[in-house]
Amino acid sequence: MLGASMAGLLAARVLSESFANVTIFDRDTLPAGAANRKGVPQGEHSHGLLARGRQVLEELFPGIVAELTAAGAIPLDLMRDCVWVTGDRPMPRVASGLAGLCVSRPTLEAAVRRHVLACPDIVVLDGHEATGLLFDGVRVTGAKVRPVAGGEHDVAADLVVDATGRGNRGPTWLAALGFDRPAEERVDPLTVYVSRDYRRVPGAQDYAAIINSPNAGRPFGAVAIAADGDRWMVTLLGVGAGQAPPTDAFADFAAKLPDPRLRELLSTAEPLGPPLRMRLPASVRRRYERMSRLPDGLVSIGDAVCAFNPAYGQGMTVAAAEAIELRDALRAGREGLPRRFYARAAKVVDVPWDIAVGADLANPEIQGERTGKTRFLNAYVARIQTASGRSAAVGRRFLEVANLMQAPPALFAPSIVARVLWFGRRRPAPAPAARRETVAV
Numbered sequence: 001m002l003g004a005s006m007a008g009l010l011a012a013r014v015l016s017e018s019f020a021n022v023t024i025f026d027r028d029t030l031p032a033g034a035a036n037r038k039g040v041p042q043g044e045h046s047h048g049l050l051a052r053g054r055q056v057l058e059e060l061f062p063g064i065v066a067e068l069t070a071a072g073a074i075p076l077d078l079m080r081d082c083v084w085v086t087g088d089r090p091m092p093r094v095a096s097g098l099a100g101l102c103v104s105r106p107t108l109e110a111a112v113r114r115h116v117l118a119c120p121d122i123v124v125l126d127g128h129e130a131t132g133l134l135f136d137g138v139r140v141t142g143a144k145v146r147p148v149a150g151g152e153h154d155v156a157a158d159l160v161v162d163a164t165g166r167g168n169r170g171p172t173w174l175a176a177l178g179f180d181r182p183a184e185e186r187v188d189p190l191t192v193y194v195s196r197d198y199r200r201v202p203g204a205q206d207y208a209a210i211i212n213s214p215n216a217g218r219p220f221g222a223v224a225i226a227a228d229g230d231r232w233m234v235t236l237l238g239v240g241a242g243q244a245p246p247t248d249a250f251a252d253f254a255a256k257l258p259d260p261r262l263r264e265l266l267s268t269a270e271p272l273g274p275p276l277r278m279r280l281p282a283s284v285r286r287r288y289e290r291m292s293r294l295p296d297g298l299v300s301i302g303d304a305v306c307a308f309n310p311a312y313g314q315g316m317t318v319a320a321a322e323a324i325e326l327r328d329a330l331r332a333g334r335e336g337l338p339r340r341f342y343a344r345a346a347k348v349v350d351v352p353w354d355i356a357v358g359a360d361l362a363n364p365e366i367q368g369e370r371t372g373k374t375r376f377l378n379a380y381v382a383r384i385q386t387a388s389g390r391s392a393a394v395g396r397r398f399l400e401v402a403n404l405m406q407a408p409p410a411l412f413a414p415s416i417v418a419r420v421l422w423f424g425r426r427r428p429a430p431a432p433a434a435r436r437e438t439v440a441v
């Protein structure tokens with residue numbers, strides 16, 4: 001296993017059902033507890049765990065949600081306990097049955113790592129960088145690994161899983177073995193995040209998260225997620241030229257949002273640290289499932305296969321869902337595993353990719369191919385976003401799909417389409433004050 005972050009840890013747990021020994025290599029020195037680290041720079045920005053991700057975690061590590069809750073994480077119903085604004089007003093706050101978890105990324109990863117380390121068949125070797133693959137002409141037979149202390153050695157393995165994240169070198173390693181590189185789809189979301197933690201007084205608010213997603217008419221947004229350590233993790237985001245959020249005027253930026261609650265929160269909350277800025281890297285999808293030749297003995301998982309704009313917070317949930325696909329593919333045998341796994345993983349990735357990248361492409365500034373399907377989906381999703389503020393049924397269905405708890409056809413059920421068309425119709429903008437005066441006169 002290469003990479004000991006979310007995808008690597010979850011995959012290691014499922015591999016331990018099929019292999020006698022699992023060794024995970026990570027190039028970082030892993031902290032003993034919950035701490036940010038160099039290999040996961042996004043961990044300093046707001047993270048939340050969606051319903052499918054939480055479900056998988058609990059399935060693989062029974063009791064982990066209760067442990068995290070005892071450590072300060074906040075379990076929530078993702079509709080009732082959240083202020084979600086996808087259009088011009090918040091969704092109705094009703095119980096949805098979508099159980100998510102508000103938890104900082106380092107705390108979540110540390111808990112998962114603790115559980116994985118408790119598995120007797122799994123060993124984690126940190127401070128070890130993977131530098132290439134071993135190949136016998138037919139299959140991948142292991143990996144080359146370089147300890148920080150120096151030197152490089154070969155590690156034999158029946159299966160190598162590449163979970164080295166967004167910047168992974170899998171395609172280059174494949175090319176060095178004489179295989180094609182996977183086709184890549186790439187969309188730069190031109191997005192800047194600015195994040196800062198604020199002190200949270202438990203019980204002072206009746207919500208656990210505020211999520212203002214950007215949309216075609218509003219190229220900026222913001223989230224506040226309650227987290228362990230009595231914190232609000234707040235992230236402001238802007239899409240495209242001139243939209244980068246400020247690092248020093250969080251409440252002013254929040255005042256531009258359609259819902260006032262984030263501005264109200266920020267106008268009194270005490271900052272707990274400096275603001276952090278990140279230019280989001282391009283979203284990348286590697287199409288391993290379309291390759292005509294793949295070596296046996298190697299699969300990639302998590303951000304190494306597809307890393308996208310985290311506007312809907314789906315990355316860790318995708319890694320978790322892929323781990324379950326890897327488990328199920330392995331249960332069916334090892335023959336042709338990569339091809340079977342990638343076919344399953346592609347189905348997992350389709351939905352969040354279409355939602356996240358589709359949302360990016362709804363902004364005319366973002367470069368990328370807009371197929372007929374993209375245009376149709378964007379027009380429909382724009383209506384869903386508006387309708388979600390007016391119809392609980394539409395909001396719930398959209399969240400069920402975004403949380404990977406329902407397949408996308410659920411968005412096209414007749415009762416939902418009817419509501420989307422009715423509640424999602426474009427409303428005339430309120431008349432500007434000057435015009436109203438003219439009419440009144």
Ligand SMILES: Cc1cc2nc3c(=O)[nH]c(=O)nc-3n(C[C@H](O)[C@H](O)[C@H](O)COP(=O)(O)OP(=O)(O)OC[C@H]3O[C@@H](n4cnc5c(N)ncnc54)[C@H](O)[C@@H]3O)c2cc1C
Nearest residue numbers: 003005006007027039042047048130165302303313315316
């Ligand atoms: C700003 C931001 C906010 C996000 N918010 C959310 C959110 O709210 N919810 C959500 O679900 N997702 C979110 N995501 C996405 C999420 O962070 C990723 O999808 C997730 O971390 C992917 O996990 P991974 O294990 O595939 O990769 P990573 O977490 O990137 O981990 C890769 C690991 O590989 C190691 N590594 C790299 N190269 C090597 C090598 N050569 N040898 C050995 N080890 C190596 C690294 O040290 C690291 O441990 C967010 C992403 C960003 C950028």
